[in-house]
Amino acid sequence: MADKSPPEPKRGGWLSRFAPGVRKIVSRRDTxxxxxxxxxxxxxxxxxxxxxxxxxxxxxxxHMRIDAPTRLRYTFDDGEYEPIDTPDVPEDPLKFSDGKPYRERLAQARKAAGRKDTMAIGVGEIGGEGAVVIVQDFSFMGGSLGMAAGEAFIRAAEVAQARRLPLVCFTAAGGARMQEGALSLMQMARTTLAIDELKRARLPYVVVLTDPTTGGVTASYAMLGDVHLAEPGALIGFAGPRVIETTIREKLPPGFQRAEYLQEKGMVDRVVARADLPETLARVLSVLTGGRRAA
Structure with a gap:
């Protein structure tokens, strides 16, 4: 026998029942x-x-953290620069795993960032002054210093020497990359030697400390500049404030390890707002290069 029960009412709001197809037209756009x-x-x-x-x-x-491409656009005139490829390095030489293989962590970080590692290099002009700029991106595994970062820094220094240009480094790091062990710590010495070569060539090296700059990066190339600038409020130090307080069992003074505190103590030459950094860098580079405009 045929089923004579009444059909179930159509589901949906009154708009779809009133005019089929209208709901699709006026549906909320994806936000x-x-x-x-x-x-x-x-x-x-x-x-x-x-x-x-x-x-x-x-x-x-x-001053919120920004990625390397954004930093390079903000720094160079009209946001235009020549990107420099960073060197390839052996992956996971120690076959390290901290619950997840290091190779997997690298793959995830590279997919999210769209590049090989934390460093990015660009060549261009800042206020008409030619410069090589290397940027450390905290969003890539906390900006940790590993073999790739060390090789990238050395490449940037070599490009600066080849083109007779000053080197500007924007630092942002949580320290050395533990998955690379002693190979990571070796980059502190290698980058220091690269800076020494710049000084021998009488080429300026300027550091801009951004939030945060800590660990082995602070203990090496972040504190070896001819001039040290910093963004307002940037955390700068070796160990973190909580580690220090726990160790010495004392309360740290207000603003300890912040850019303004370090300027007061003489570790930072000047705290500069992000919008003013290009103009300030241009003046600094002009002075350090003797007023000559690099080719």
Whole structure:
């Protein structure tokens, strides 16, 4: 016998029942997950496009971390520069695993960042002054110093010597890359030797310390510049504040290890807002090169 029960009502809102197809036309557009960014200091939500227009500096003054390509665009005139390839290095020479193989961690980091490792190199002009710029990206495994970062720094120094240009380094790191063990620590000495070669060639080396710059990077090339600039509020030191407080069992002074505190103590020459960095770098490079404009 045929089923004579009434048909079930169509599911959906009144709009789809009233005019089929209309719902599809007026459906809500997909909204990016990162349309809004939270200010770490105040908790306020900031429209992403407004934050980008402010060079990723919040209304509270927090200089948020930015990736290497963005940093290079902000630094060079009109955002134009010649990218320099970084050298290839052996992967996972120690066959290290900390619950996940190092090769897998590298693959994930490379997929997320779209490049081989933490360092990026560019050549261009800053306020009309030619320069080689190397940027350390904290978003790639905490900007950790490994063989790839060391080789990239040496490559940047070699390009600077070949083209007779000053070298500018933007640092951002949590320290040495533990998955590479002693091979990572060796980069502290190797980068120091590269800086020594720059000084022998009488080429300026300028460091811009960004948040955070810690560990073996601070103990090597981050503190060997002819001039040290820093972004406001940047954490700069070897061990972190909590480690120091636990070790000495004393409360640290306010602002300890921040850029402004280190400027007061003489470790940083000047704290410079991100928007003013290109102009400041241009003046510094002009003075250090004797006012000549590098080819």
């Amino acid at each position: 990016p997950d990162n349309l809004w960014v939270k200010d770490p200091d105040t908790g306020d939500m900031i429209y992403r496009s407004d934050l980008e227009a402010a060079l990723w500096v919040t209304p509270s003054g927090r």
